[in-house]
């Protein structure tokens with residue numbers, strides 16, 4: 001197994017204070033753009049915070065090979081910024097001693113990493129067979145109408161991104177959707193979807 | 202009704218806490234097993250004839266004996282908690298409701314194969330299961346059930362929770378190892394098999410969550426007792442995932458070999474709407490070839506009985522369809538999944554799955570052409586047995602079953618340019 005390896009030599013040296021990064025404005029994450037891994041050219045994003053870097057170091061120590069911390073490290077970056085930008089990828093690459101291109105390749109393989117900012121709330125509706133049988137398509141069309149976006153889109157106020165996904169392992173309580181980290185099941189009658197959305201800021 | 206084992210703590214208040222688990226007799230099996238030589242633990246599991254619950258049904262104890270005895274390298278246990286097969290939702294229940302049972306099974310099994318580290322690979326979407334399991338690991342460590350010198354026995358076993366990020370193929374064992382090594386989840390060519398060169402090139406055993414949850418019971422009560430549950434060569438309790446057009450879908454525990462229609466009618470409460478008839482059942486998750494209603498009578502739900510019927514128990518994801526379901530559309534939903542999830546390494550799989558998906562989609566949209574069914578069967582034929590992993594077969598076999606068993610429905614669709622069933 002010999003993937004290309006790059007030392008830190010080829011990488012940009014990032015200022016430790018993110019506010020020194022050109023184009024960075026504190027707290028400004030533009031909430032627009034498609035969800036999903038299409039982002040071949042990811043947004044730049046910000047440098048990781050010191051806390052996140054420490055967290056990644058802690059994760060690295062859990063494994064015999066530091067590269068195993070890649071998926072967990074990407075989760076740290078995504079948790080912090082809402083997506084994994086190219087800056088975060090470069091930093092993680094340097095920490096794990098792989099090339100940024102290798103990290104980008106891994107990111108694009110997994111559907112759960114976002115490479116561009118998305119809405120504050122990510123709504124993922126399962127439309128695989130068991131959910132389909134219990135009315136998943138009605139949930140999708142209801143959400144499209146209610147939010148005024150197509151699947152893959154983000155509402156103009158940046159509040160919601162709507163996507164459809166494959167089976168989430170919740171087929172016995174179909175139809176269901178995942179809202180950010182949480183599963184919401186048995187969404188029949190559909191009024192439950194409205195109640196759910198209304199409960200959100 | 203048979204005694205509940207795997208689900209005995211489900212629904213009990215505080216079932217996920219160490220306190221309640223211990224009160225209900227938890228960790229007694231570990232106390233016993235950790236003082237036994239690893240070989241005796243393996244022998245007991247071998248004697249029980251426990252078969253893997255992740256899909257293939259391979260004998261667990263036998264798999265453990267494949268680990269080389271004299272390798273100087275570290276040895277690993279990987280727990281497959283990727284659960285992404287459509288129709289399957291049992292491992293999530295176990296991890297969320299009874300994480301300590303999962304953990305006790307993991308620790309005993311790691312001891313049996315002399316692994317000092319167990320990695321639990323949980324699919325990325327299962328945030329709650331991951332948190333619950335992590336809490337269980339932390340609590341168990343405080344109590345000395347894992348970590349260094351477990352319960353004073355001298356054995357060291359650590360458990361690391363690892364979160365995936367949304368890729369069905371990472372449930373395949375070699376893809377999972379690649380993913381755990383921080384790479385894309387590309388299946389590896391076998392041999393070498395994981396027991397010889399697995400994670401980081403070291404001896405590795407990979408088992409499903411439910412498989413390992415059986416182990417504490419076998420150690421506590423003995424293989425002879427275990428063999429009294431279920432059927433010959435198909436022993437033990439099984440979690441069945443019932444979904445689709447049923448009154449009471451959900452996870453149900455029953456012995457291996459329980460009749461399919463008993464599950465559907467007694468546990469699942471029968472079809473969800475009166476006046477509808479059963480049309481078809483997928484018995485073992487999306488990869489399992491579909492059974493027509495006529496074929497569903499007298500189907501014992503175990504590995505061998507379903508194989509004899511040219512389907513499979515797989516992950517026991519039972520998906521029930523009533524007579525309002527269009528089989529063209531049902532297959533479209535299944536193939537859309539597979540087309541989305543192929544890792545793309547092998548041409549027959551990468552091209553084949555999206556090809557048959559596009560044909561079904563076209564038929565469904567009214568653009569079917571005569572000869573489409575033959576083309577699909579032909580493409581499937583060219584996918585089976587020609588790829589690095591069995592994903593391609595897992596997509597082609599169910600597709601062939603749908604087309605062969607509901608051929609007239611596909612042909613009607615093609616001729617009339619639309620669905621011939623009334624909208625439900």
Ligand SMILES: Cc1cc2nc3c(=O)[nH]c(=O)nc-3n(C[C@H](O)[C@H](O)[C@H](O)COP(=O)(O)O)c2cc1C
Nearest residue numbers: 253254255256281283284285372373374408409412
């Ligand atoms: C495409 C594919 C996906 C799989 N997904 C899973 C899965 O999500 N969970 C699982 O336990 N096994 C899955 N398996 C089976 C595993 O490769 C492996 O056989 C299993 O984890 C072994 O554990 P067991 O012997 O305890 O069943 C999958 C296999 C294939 C080919």
Ligand code: SF4
Nearest residue numbers: 544546547550588592
């Ligand atoms: S059969 Fe499909 S999923 Fe398996 S390795 Fe080949 S391309 Fe990947």
Ligand code: FES
Nearest residue numbers: 126131168170171
């Ligand atoms: S089919 Fe929707 S969660 Fe499984």
